[in-house]
Amino acid sequence: QVRLQESGPGLVKPSETLSLTCNVSGGSISNSYWSWIRQPPGKRLEWIGYIYYDGITDDYNPSLKSRVTISLDASKTHFSLKLISVTAADTAVYYCARLAHFYDTNGHYLHDAFDIWGQGTVVTVSS
Amino acid sequence: EIVLTQFPGTLSLSPGERATLSCRASQTITNSHLAWYQQKPGQAPRVLIYGVSSRATGIPDRFSGSGSGTDFTLTISRLESEDFAVYYCQQYGRSPQTFGQGTKVEIK
Numbered sequence: 129q130v131r132l133q134e135s136g137p138g139l140v141k142p143s144e145t146l147s148l149t150c151n152v153s154g155g156s157i158s159n160s161y162w163s164w165i166r167q168p169p170g171k172r173l174e175w176i177g178y179i180y181y182d183g184i185t186d187d188y189n190p191s192l193k194s195r196v197t198i199s200l201d202a203s204k205t206h207f208s209l210k211l212i213s214v215t216a217a218d219t220a221v222y223y224c225a226r227l228a229h230f231y232d233t234n235g236h237y238l239h240d241a242f243d244i245w246g247q248g249t250v251v252t253v254s255s
Numbered sequence: 256e257i258v259l260t261q262f263p264g265t266l267s268l269s270p271g272e273r274a275t276l277s278c279r280a281s282q283t284i285t286n287s288h289l290a291w292y293q294q295k296p297g298q299a300p301r302v303l304i305y306g307v308s309s310r311a312t313g314i315p316d317r318f319s320g321s322g323s324g325t326d327f328t329l330t331i332s333r334l335e336s337e338d339f340a341v342y343y344c345q346q347y348g349r350s351p352q353t354f355g356q357g358t359k360v361e362i363k
Contacts, residue, residue, distance in 0.1 A: 175354070230305070240347040243311065243312075
């Protein structure tokens with residue numbers, strides 16, 4: 129069974145770069161989309177972006193696109209999030225998650241769901 | 256982006272009662288691209304429903320989803336103790352995918 133585990137600094141200074149890693153264990157990283165989602169204190173979940181297992185196909189939330197990069201390690205055992213120029217507004221619980229795609233019997237795409245999540249890691253932006 | 260508004264904000268019910276949670280979208284959601292998640296304190300969300308009405312693997316049949324267009328509903332037919340949690344709807348029909356602000360189902 130695939131399991132995800134986030135790691136990285138819990139405290140980042142304003143204007144610096146937030147870097148997190150999500151380790152994928154118990155299964156293959158292939159044929160899946162790998163996402164980051166965050167939840168600021170008391171606010172709704174916010175999708176940050178995803179990368180496909182090919183390491184090339186990606187998509188980002190336009191609200192963060194200019195500051196964020198999601199990458200896949202060459203060993204394909206983990207993927208990473210980099211968010212530059214952070215402010216207090218980036219304080220949140222950060223989750224990594226697998227974005228599962230569902231297809232019909234003809235192989236046509238039907239639906240998405242974030243079906244596996246990491247436990248989340250708290251990141252505070254403060255000097 | 257599509258804004259999802261959930262109501263009520265809090266639902267106070269007793270075990271065994273029926274829970275009806277609503278999610279309204281600012282634009283029509285096409286192809287039934289709407290999901291529901293459950294989140295308990297200190298835990299990551301868990302997918303319950305995708306495609307408006309398809310239950311995810313291992314989700315009991317007391318959870319059901321319905322709706323179309325801009326109005327969607329999650330129904331829990333008979334609340335059990337482990338169902339008291341926060342529930343989020345999510346649309347994935349148009350990027351960026353977005354979440355509602357959540358409905359808390361609490362014990363009355």
